[in-house]
Amino acid sequence: MNAFNDTLSRVLYIDVKNKKFWVTERKDLFDKYIGGAGVAIKLLQEECPSGADPLSPENPIIFAVGPLVGAFPLASKTVAMFKSPHTGDLGESHAGGRSAVAIRLAGYGAIVIKNASDMPIYVAIHGNKVFFRDATTLWGMGSSLTAARVMREREIGTGYRSIMRIGKAGENMVSYASVTVETYRHFGRLGLGAVFGSKKLKGIIISGKQTLQVTNKKTYKDLYDRIYKEAVNSQVMKKYHDIGTPINILNLNNLEALPTRNLKQATFEYAEKISGENIAQNYLGKRVACAHCPTACIHLANLREQYSDSPYFYKTTFVGYDFELLYALGSMLGIEKPEDIFMLIEEVEKFCMDAMSSGVVLAWATEMFEKKLITENETDGLNPEWNNTKTYIAMLSKIVNPPNAFYKAMAKGVSHAAEIYGGKEFALAFNKNEMPGYHTGPAAHLGFLIGARHSHLCNAGYSLDQSLLLTQDVAPETIIDKLIDEEAFRQILSSIVVCFFARGIYNLDLISQLLATMNINYNTDDLKRIGKEIHAEKYRFKCREGFSFDKLEIPGRLFETPEPTQKINKEFMRAALNYAKEKIKCQ
Numbered sequence: 001m002n003a004f005n006d007t008l009s010r011v012l013y014i015d016v017k018n019k020k021f022w023v024t025e026r027k028d029l030f031d032k033y034i035g036g037a038g039v040a041i042k043l044l045q046e047e048c049p050s051g052a053d054p055l056s057p058e059n060p061i062i063f064a065v066g067p068l069v070g071a072f073p074l075a076s077k078t079v080a081m082f083k084s085p086h087t088g089d090l091g092e093s094h095a096g097g098r099s100a101v102a103i104r105l106a107g108y109g110a111i112v113i114k115n116a117s118d119m120p121i122y123v124a125i126h127g128n129k130v131f132f133r134d135a136t137t138l139w140g141m142g143s144s145l146t147a148a149r150v151m152r153e154r155e156i157g158t159g160y161r162s163i164m165r166i167g168k169a170g171e172n173m174v175s176y177a178s179v180t181v182e183t184y185r186h187f188g189r190l191g192l193g194a195v196f197g198s199k200k201l202k203g204i205i206i207s208g209k210q211t212l213q214v215t216n217k218k219t220y221k222d223l224y225d226r227i228y229k230e231a232v233n234s235q236v237m238k239k240y241h242d243i244g245t246p247i248n249i250l251n252l253n254n255l256e257a258l259p260t261r262n263l264k265q266a267t268f269e270y271a272e273k274i275s276g277e278n279i280a281q282n283y284l285g286k287r288v289a290c291a292h293c294p295t296a297c298i299h300l301a302n303l304r305e306q307y308s309d310s311p312y313f314y315k316t317t318f319v320g321y322d323f324e325l326l327y328a329l330g331s332m333l334g335i336e337k338p339e340d341i342f343m344l345i346e347e348v349e350k351f352c353m354d355a356m357s358s359g360v361v362l363a364w365a366t367e368m369f370e371k372k373l374i375t376e377n378e379t380d381g382l383n384p385e386w387n388n389t390k391t392y393i394a395m396l397s398k399i400v401n402p403p404n405a406f407y408k409a410m411a412k413g414v415s416h417a418a419e420i421y422g423g424k425e426f427a428l429a430f431n432k433n434e435m436p437g438y439h440t441g442p443a444a445h446l447g448f449l450i451g452a453r454h455s456h457l458c459n460a461g462y463s464l465d466q467s468l469l470l471t472q473d474v475a476p477e478t479i480i481d482k483l484i485d486e487e488a489f490r491q492i493l494s495s496i497v498v499c500f501f502a503r504g505i506y507n508l509d510l511i512s513q514l515l516a517t518m519n520i521n522y523n524t525d526d527l528k529r530i531g532k533e534i535h536a537e538k539y540r541f542k543c544r545e546g547f548s549f550d551k552l553e554i555p556g557r558l559f560e561t562p563e564p565t566q567k568i569n570k571e572f573m574r575a576a577l578n579y580a581k582e583k584i585k586c587q
C-alpha cells in the first residue's frame, strides 16, 4: 500500500436534495487508481446506477484531482465525470483555471455531487464547511459572467478560490452545455452543464488553505526546478505560450486538413486572416495561465465594439480563443473576420455552450438549408449561410431557447437532429460527439471513434497521421494499437493530474520519481498497467451504458473530402474498427 500522508484520499459527498454533506476516506481507490480520471471512473461506476437517465437525480457529478496537483508545474487540471446527456455513455471533461488547486487545498481528492435540488442553488465549499446558497436570483441571468461575479462578491473569504458556473444553456439542458471555470476555462465537452442544470445547480465555489507535504525536500526541489525550466524553455511549450494552439490554423490549412464549411473543403481561403499569427499580431490583448502553470497558453483577444449611438465610444472585451474555437466558429462556418469569430465566441461563452459542438451543429444546419432539406419553417425565419455571423448569433439564441421542434433537436446535437431531419452523411459527429478540427487522415478519425470520450484529446490520432501515415503505409491494426497505447498513457496524465500540453515533459519515468517525493511508489511498469486498467474501466462503464462498436457510424463526408494521407477509405476504416472491437472488449 502506498502511504498518502495528506488529504488526497478524502472524498467529499454533497447531497444537493437533502442539503447534507459528509467526507469518506477512500484510500482503497487512491491507492489503486492514483487520483483524477482513475478514481473518478470508479466513483462514477459506484454512484451512477446502470441505465440511469443522465438528466435525472440519479446521475452523479464527480470531480477529482491528483497527487501532483498543487505540487508541480502544470499539474493544474480537474477531471469531471458523469453520464453524458449528449452521448448517453461516459461523460468526461477536464478543466484548469484554479479549480484543481482549490479542491486540493480545500482538503479533498474528489467531490461527488448527488441527487437534485428542488430550487436553484449554488454550493459554497470553504475547506471543511459546505453551504447551500439560494441561487433563485442567478437563475435565468442573461450572461453567466454576471452570475459568477455575484457569487464572487457574496462569498467573501481568503484562500485559494475557484468558481464554476453554468449559463442558460445548462439551465435549459442543452445536451452540449458546458461549465465555465473562472473566466476562460471550461468543462466544455459532453454536457456537464446540462447535468448541473438538471440538478438546479447554478455553480460551485470552492476555496482552501491547506498545505501539501513532500517527503524528500531536496529531491522535490530538484525535480520541480527541472520541470519548471523545461516548461519555460522548451520549444514546444514556447509555442503554446507565443501563438498558442491557433498556430494549427495555418499548419493544417497548408496540409489541406482544416475542416471548412462543414468539411465540404479542407482548406480555407481566409486561413491567413483567422490564423494564430495574424490574431496574435493584431488582436492579442494578454495571456493568462491556469494556477501553477508557467506556460500561460490562454490567449485573450481584444474585441472592440462600437456603441451604436456614438462614433467615439467603444466597448472592449477580452475574448479567450484557441485553435478549436477558431476552427469550429471560424473555418467550419466560413467566417472570414476574426472580430466575427470573437463575437460568436462571446455568445457561446455567455450561454456556456461547448464551442465545438455549437459550430458543428450550425455548420450542418447551414448545409441543410443550402440543400433545401430544411426551410425557413424550421429555422424560424432565419437564412443560415456561410460567413453570416448575425444569423449564427440569432440561431445560438434559439438553440438555447427553442421556439420550435427544429431548434429543440439542434439542442440535442447534430446526430440527434440529423436522425429527424436528414443529412446524416454530413452530420459530423463520432458516437454523437461533434468533430474536432482535424481532417488529417484515418488516425484522427479512428481516434475520435474509439477514444473513450470521442475527442481528439483521447489519443491524438491527428499527430499519428502527420508523423507516420503521411509517409508510410501502415496496417489498420497498427494504428489502433498505437491509439490505444497513447490513450492508456494519457490515463496516467489524467490521474496525477497534469495538463496534456505537458505530455512531452511528464514521461513515465519522471512521473514515477515525482510520485516518490510524495511517498507514492509506482515504477514505470506499474504505471503502464494502471493506465491500461483505467482505460478498461472507462470502457466497462461505456459498454454498461449501451456503447457498442457495432453502432458506431462513420460520417460519409469523410470519404468525400480528400485528406493529406489519401488513406481514408471504407475498407480501411472498417478493418480498423473491427480490430478495435476485438481489442477493447465490451465486458
Ligand code: SF4
Residues within 6 Å of the ligand: 074, 076, 096, 097, 240, 288, 289, 290, 293, 294, 295, 296, 297, 298, 499, 500, 501
Ligand atoms: S498549458 Fe495552458 S491549459 Fe495547460 S495548465 Fe498551462 S495555462 Fe492551463
